[in-house]
Amino acid sequence: MEFIDLKAQYQYLKEEMNQGLAQVLESARFIGGTEVSQLERRLQEYTTRKHCISCGNGTDALLLAYMAIGVKEGDAVFCPDMTFIASIEPACLLGATPIFVDIDIKSYNLDPQSLEERVREIKESGKFNPKAVVAVDFLGNPAELTEIRNICDKYDMYLIEDAAQSMGASYEGKKCCSFGDIACTSFFPSKPLGCYGDGGAVFTDNDEFAELMRSIKVHGKGVSKYDNVRIGINSRLDTLQAAVLLTKLSVLDEEIEKRGKFADIYQNALQDIVKVPQIREGNISSFAQYCVLFHSEEEKDFIAQRMEENGIPSLVYYPNPLHSLEAFDNVRQFHKGDFRNSQEYAQCNLGLPFSPYLKEEDQKAVIETVRTAVEEYRKMH
Numbered sequence: 001m002e003f004i005d006l007k008a009q010y011q012y013l014k015e016e017m018n019q020g021l022a023q024v025l026e027s028a029r030f031i032g033g034t035e036v037s038q039l040e041r042r043l044q045e046y047t048t049r050k051h052c053i054s055c056g057n058g059t060d061a062l063l064l065a066y067m068a069i070g071v072k073e074g075d076a077v078f079c080p081d082m083t084f085i086a087s088i089e090p091a092c093l094l095g096a097t098p099i100f101v102d103i104d105i106k107s108y109n110l111d112p113q114s115l116e117e118r119v120r121e122i123k124e125s126g127k128f129n130p131k132a133v134v135a136v137d138f139l140g141n142p143a144e145l146t147e148i149r150n151i152c153d154k155y156d157m158y159l160i161e162d163a164a165q166s167m168g169a170s171y172e173g174k175k176c177c178s179f180g181d182i183a184c185t186s187f188f189p190s191k192p193l194g195c196y197g198d199g200g201a202v203f204t205d206n207d208e209f210a211e212l213m214r215s216i217k218v219h220g221k222g223v224s225k226y227d228n229v230r231i232g233i234n235s236r237l238d239t240l241q242a243a244v245l246l247t248k249l250s251v252l253d254e255e256i257e258k259r260g261k262f263a264d265i266y267q268n269a270l271q272d273i274v275k276v277p278q279i280r281e282g283n284i285s286s287f288a289q290y291c292v293l294f295h296s297e298e299e300k301d302f303i304a305q306r307m308e309e310n311g312i313p314s315l316v317y318y319p320n321p322l323h324s325l326e327a328f329d330n331v332r333q334f335h336k337g338d339f340r341n342s343q344e345y346a347q348c349n350l351g352l353p354f355s356p357y358l359k360e361e362d363q364k365a366v367i368e369t370v371r372t373a374v375e376e377y378r379k380m381h
């Protein structure tokens, strides 16, 4: 059984995919070209955003965003304690101090109330300038984007949407990537819209930010690549990846619908014995992963082992809350906060096999194995 069945997706899209790739190979144009500009236009339309700018990966997308809003030393950037380090890492590279915030245990997303408390605390301490919040659509579930936007407005901060896991998802009828001053996504193969290597993109409605990011991603270009007006980076989506993404984008909505159906099946079959992700009414998750929470770390390890014995893969997304990572040892003194929920999540979560191409009989086997193992474990304890 596959954890994410990219092989089945390729078989489904093979003809169109091969054709798209062959076209790039024939043209021998591997950087830029019509595929890249076509993809940017399609994604810009898909997300209803004014600008879409492709780049090398999701981490670069976040770096471009943080550079565009001018993140620097002395700034505080607020980030959910449970996410991939890339959500905040580029801000730290620019000298900012990360301030971690606990999550809501039902949605696994940044808790707006804890956010406001932390912002107020940092502001009162006078040590840092509260600069931005990165709202992560964790596992594809849209963050509390309205509440977070209001907090950003109230305290004069920028909002960055980290939509690396949520392409195709929507919040109150609006597509993810359309929120925040700048939104960032990743096309890493396992993401809801993944290419066959690395890729990413930024989205914004702000012309000034768009122009800045277009310059920064090409060595700080001015009128040309050799007229450099600022220090930038080299970050581009290559043409072959753009061709892959054009093919996959054409079935994204259809895939999101299938993800929703498989998620419903997991939810109905498991919610009486484990915590399952809660998606707010009116929102659609892209379910980049389907992670459930067991009662304890020990129970989770037991279930994972039983699954493995039955040939069923599982993965933990993610095993460590950011505040606990050695990389952040130097800022730990600022984290007297309570991370009860992100800690519980980190210890108890397990991702189940999930993709739009999940086979019905495989999902049944996962459910049966999990239920049997939970029963067995709870009888012993």
Ligand SMILES: *Cc1c(COP(=O)(O)O)cnc(C)c1O
Pocket: 057, 058, 059, 060, 083, 084, 086, 087, 136, 162, 164, 165, 185, 186, 187, 188, 198, 199, 200
């Ligand atoms: C994957 C991911 C990123 C980084 O994307 P890359 O393309 O791997 O650089 C950033 N944030 C989140 C939440 C992610 O899941």
